[in-house]
Amino acid sequence: MPLTLTSAAFEAGHNIPAMYTCDGNDVSPPLSWTEVPATAKSLVLIVDDPDAPDPAAPQRTWVHWVLYNMPTSTAGLPQGVQSKDLPAGTREGTNDWKRTGYGGPCPPIGRHRYIHKLYALDVVLPHLDNPTKAQLEEAMQGHIIERTELVGLYQRE
Numbered sequence: 001m002p003l004t005l006t007s008a009a010f011e012a013g014h015n016i017p018a019m020y021t022c023d024g025n026d027v028s029p030p031l032s033w034t035e036v037p038a039t040a041k042s043l044v045l046i047v048d049d050p051d052a053p054d055p056a057a058p059q060r061t062w063v064h065w066v067l068y069n070m071p072t073s074t075a076g077l078p079q080g081v082q083s084k085d086l087p088a089g090t091r092e093g094t095n096d097w098k099r100t101g102y103g104g105p106c107p108p109i110g111r112h113r114y115i116h117k118l119y120a121l122d123v124v125l126p127h128l129d130n131p132t133k134a135q136l137e138e139a140m141q142g143h144i145i146e147r148t149e150l151v152g153l154y155q156r157e
Contacts, residue, residue: 001035005118005150008032009079016114016152022106023156027080028065033118036072037145040120042089043070044140045077046133049105051112063133064114065102066093069124089124093131100130111155120146 009029010016018024036043045067052062067090074087083092083101092100105114121143128139 003033003035003037003118003120003146003148005031005033005116005148007116007150007152010152012150012152014153016105016154018154021104021154021156024104025080026102026104028077028102028104029152030076030079031116031150032076033148034075037120039122040072040145042068042121042124043072043074044068044117044119044121044136045070046117046119046136047102047114048117048133049107049112049114051107051110053108055107055110055112063096064104065095066100066131066133066136067091068093068128068131068136072120091125091127093128093133093136105152105154107154107156111153114152114154116150116152118148118150119144 007029020029047065049062051058052060070090071087095103097103123143
């Protein structure tokens, strides 16, 4: 069975409820995963929006959440998880608001895709001091055993 990532809050390819966005409580959705490879040593979660700022003319990918070194024994993250409640050993990276933690969807125009990417790595990464997505992806090179993603959509009213 392949690595899978799901949310009890939304189905793949469907709308993310407003409570998980800047129009609501801006808390992270609950996430669950299964079938972590037996050879994996850590997990990485990156949530980003490739449609920024306008899906009709995207100019950049906006990074919403960066987590790494999650233990492979972890089966998910609860809704609204805070830094202090992350699984032991989990490290945070810097999002595009220049802070750690979750930043929910807040598209300026149009309907955007929010891609939740989960990676199983064959190593526990060294402490990277709140890396950006690009720095984390560089550190992950050659260590990805498997990956999966969950895409949610959001458009402001």
